[in-house]
Amino acid sequence: MRAPQPIPVSVLVGFLGAGKTTVINHLLSCQHGKKIAIVVNEFGEINVDSRLVRHTTEKMIEMSNGCICCTLREDLLNELRELSEMKLDYILIESTGIGEPLPIAQTFHMEDLPQRVRLDSIVTVVDAEAFWEVWQRKEVVEDQAGNPVEEPLAALLADQLEFTSIVLLNKADRVSEAELNRLDSFVHELNPYAQIYRTVKGQIEPEKILGTGLYNYELGLAHPDWEAEWNKPSSEVEEYGFQSFVYRSEIGFDAHAFEQFLQAWPKDVIRAKGWVKFANHVPVTLSQAGKQIVLEPRMEPLYQHELEALPAEEKAGYLQMLEALNQEPTEIVFIGQGLLKQKKLLEERLNQCLAPLPA
Numbered sequence: 001m002r003a004p005q006p007i008p009v010s011v012l013v014g015f016l017g018a019g020k021t022t023v024i025n026h027l028l029s030c031q032h033g034k035k036i037a038i039v040v041n042e043f044g045e046i047n048v049d050s051r052l053v054r055h056t057t058e059k060m061i062e063m064s065n066g067c068i069c070c071t072l073r074e075d076l077l078n079e080l081r082e083l084s085e086m087k088l089d090y091i092l093i094e095s096t097g098i099g100e101p102l103p104i105a106q107t108f109h110m111e112d113l114p115q116r117v118r119l120d121s122i123v124t125v126v127d128a129e130a131f132w133e134v135w136q137r138k139e140v141v142e143d144q145a146g147n148p149v150e151e152p153l154a155a156l157l158a159d160q161l162e163f164t165s166i167v168l169l170n171k172a173d174r175v176s177e178a179e180l181n182r183l184d185s186f187v188h189e190l191n192p193y194a195q196i197y198r199t200v201k202g203q204i205e206p207e208k209i210l211g212t213g214l215y216n217y218e219l220g221l222a223h224p225d226w227e228a229e230w231n232k233p234s235s236e237v238e239e240y241g242f243q244s245f246v247y248r249s250e251i252g253f254d255a256h257a258f259e260q261f262l263q264a265w266p267k268d269v270i271r272a273k274g275w276v277k278f279a280n281h282v283p284v285t286l287s288q289a290g291k292q293i294v295l296e297p298r299m300e301p302l303y304q305h306e307l308e309a310l311p312a313e314e315k316a317g318y319l320q321m322l323e324a325l326n327q328e329p330t331e332i333v334f335i336g337q338g339l340l341k342q343k344k345l346l347e348e349r350l351n352q353c354l355a356p357l358p359a
Helices: 020-029 048-052 073-083 101-107 131-135 154-162 177-190 217-221 226-230 236-240 255-263 304-308 312-325 339-351
Strands: 007-013 036-041 060-063 090-094 117-127 138-142 148-152 166-170 195-198 242-249 271-276 284-289 292-297 330-337
Touching: 007 020, 007 101, 020 036, 020 090, 020 117, 020 166, 036 073, 073 090, 073 101, 101 117, 101 154, 101 217, 101 226, 117 131, 117 154, 131 154, 154 177, 166 177, 177 195, 242 339, 304 312, 330 339
Parallel strands: 007 090, 007 117, 036 060, 036 090, 117 166, 166 195
Antiparallel strands: 138 148, 242 330, 271 284, 271 330, 284 292
């Protein structure tokens, strides 16, 4: 009896807010006929991305409080071993936005994993609009001795581009053709072997991502940083000073006050995402990356006269749905370099947005 073939795996990396979850949601909505398992990993106390990925029949595994490529490497090894026992056609892994692809790839060379799963491709998602701003960003963080040091993000972005099979220049509709050409050339200089595609809202043909066979195990082993990475003393979280915290509230915001908060967005926050409920608006999903802040209603907002015009049964259903969503607390994950020093101020500003409780 012939041994089963290893299950192919694609790993999505890319800086915070580049659009990895959007790409995965698009792939899951396509008619590719594959039974896919998804592993979602996020840096932070709660795993927001696992809830943002569209619910499907695929198995989902959530991993939080670290990176696949550092503190969670052993967890990833065990999860992939477990998934290999299932009848799957494919596995998609969404790495945290501060993960480097090389140490993730090393996991696929460990122990018995090569007989169970096969790394098919590494896909790096790039925010075409925000790339150069992030590339030039330098923050002062504390080193292991507590001394302030300047830590640029360019090295992290370069690592994500140099060790990858496919690069998606996402949000291509938000920049000019000249800017896209400049970014395309830059990526090609860093990695002349990568397939480069331009995408809008993460939309790409599944065959360009799934089953390409573009990852080369021999070339991975030959990478000059391969051996050094095994003994790296610190993770990306420590190296770049990334920190996160979660703001929670059972009390809803005043919509106008929260809008004013958004207009004076704290500059130290690189990425934020979560759910927000209001006393005077339907709850929304919040997603911020760089200068872009998107609020998406979790249900259709209706004015009072529109609500009153609904048939009784529809009105009751609408109010029931609104009540159910408002049972969920506001939860927003904030991520940035050295962010915890701003935590108290951010919490105070957000608390000022809370709607007053009824007398």
